[in-house]
Amino acid sequence: MAIVAVLTTGGTVAMRHDPERGGAVPALTAADLTAVLPSGAPELAVEEVCNLPSSHFTLDHLWRIRERAAAWVANPEVSGVVITHGTDTLEETAYLLDLTVPGETPLVLTGAMRTASEVGADGPANLWAAVRVAASPAARGLGALVVLNDEIHAARFVTKTDTLSPATFRSPGWGPLGRVEGDRVHIPWRIGREVIPCPRLEERVVLIKLAVGMGPELLEAALAWGAQGVVIEALGASRIPPWWLPVIERALAEGVAVVIASRCPSGRVWDAYGYRTLQEMGCLFSPGLNGPKARIRLMVVLGAAQGPAEVPTLWKSSSHSVENLRCA
Numbered sequence: 598m599a600i601v602a603v604l605t606t607g608g609t610v611a612m613r614h615d616p617e618r619g620g621a622v623p624a625l626t627a628a629d630l631t632a633v634l635p636s637g638a639p640e641l642a643v644e645e646v647c648n649l650p651s652s653h654f655t656l657d658h659l660w661r662i663r664e665r666a667a668a669w670v671a672n673p674e675v676s677g678v679v680i681t682h683g684t685d686t687l688e689e690t691a692y693l694l695d696l697t698v699p700g701e702t703p704l705v706l707t708g709a710m711r712t713a714s715e716v717g718a719d720g721p722a723n724l725w726a727a728v729r730v731a732a733s734p735a736a737r738g739l740g741a742l743v744v745l746n747d748e749i750h751a752a753r754f755v756t757k758t759d760t761l762s763p764a765t766f767r768s769p770g771w772g773p774l775g776r777v778e779g780d781r782v783h784i785p786w787r788i789g790r791e792v793i794p795c796p797r798l799e800e801r802v803v804l805i806k807l808a809v810g811m812g813p814e815l816l817e818a819a820l821a822w823g824a825q826g827v828v829i830e831a832l833g834a835s836r837i838p839p840w841w842l843p844v845i846e847r848a849l850a851e852g853v854a855v856v857i858a859s860r861c862p863s864g865r866v867w868d869a870y871g872y873r874t875l876q877e878m879g880c881l882f883s884p885g886l887n888g889p890k891a892r893i894r895l896m897v898v899l900g901a902a903q904g905p906a907e908v909p910t911l912w913k914s915s916s917h918s919v920e921n922l923r924c925a
């Protein structure tokens with residue numbers, strides 16, 4: 598029988614209330630998490646990668662999760678890999694796996710919004726749904742998926758939208774690829790997959806969010822710090838105040854990759870206005886990714902590129918387009 602690998606990394610799904618510390622703390626082991634699954638579950642291989650809130654992750658933790666997921670994917674007996682994860686940064690890990698782990702094997706991330714000691718704890722149901730999706734032939738070839746609240750989301754589109762609701766994960770503008778419905782895993786939508794072979798992440802990449810009237814001081818500080826890449830969450834479809842342009846030009850002249858994403862929760866960036874063309878200046882545009890995921894992509898592209906000339910080519914990939922989304 599095919600095996601589903603379950604990698605645990607911590608998060609609320611592995612937490613319990615600790616009366617002495619007055620709050621939730623990591624408490625559940627990988628064995629505790631999987632012990633609640635019903636009989637009839639696929640055979641599981643369980644590995645604890647770490648047990649931390651995802652807000653405590655460094656890029657080394659992310660890379661370690663990627664390495665362990667890739668190792669399980671390479672095992673021909675494994676039909677799917679589940680990663681339990683804190684919800685706060687889950688979408689970034691999901692997108693990193695989607696972009697860098699090759700193969701048809703489903704990578705399914707899940708977590709919980711309520712600890713194991715709360716009434717209505719959602720961890721067991723989410724984990725069971727994730728295991729079922731990971732074992733499902735319908736999930737093959739879709740890359741990394743995020744499964745919570747019985748919804749199946751593409752890593753590329755999904756984002757955490759609510760600080761507390763169990764229905765926090767949504768794919769604004771797109772919706773879920775599928776659902777876990779009673780006795781079936783139903784995935785009516787297919788999505789194209791893109792993998793960038795990447796030996797390491799470039800860590801010196803920052804994300805700056807624009808707000809009205811802001812000066813470019815944070816961008817100047819990033820350049821002084823030695824940033825190799827900057828993602829700017831611009832206004833609307835790609836608007837930047839004119840007083841930022843000389844600093845962006847300086848960044849580009851110094852060989853720093855500048856990516857424009859949007860602070861809007863959905864929609865692509867588009868240089869439609871005639872007052873200054875950011876793309877003509879040499880900025881890269883986010884292919885519909887939010888700021889945190891555009892940062893992951895830039896860290897991957899800069900880590901993979903053989904030299905500066907390869908950065909735009911790796912950044913722009915035709916397979917990373919929504920045209921690849923179709924109803925099965």
Ligand code: ASP
Nearest residue numbers: 608609650651683684685
């Ligand atoms: N603090 C948690 C985390 O590790 C939140 C969660 O898991 O829902 O991201």
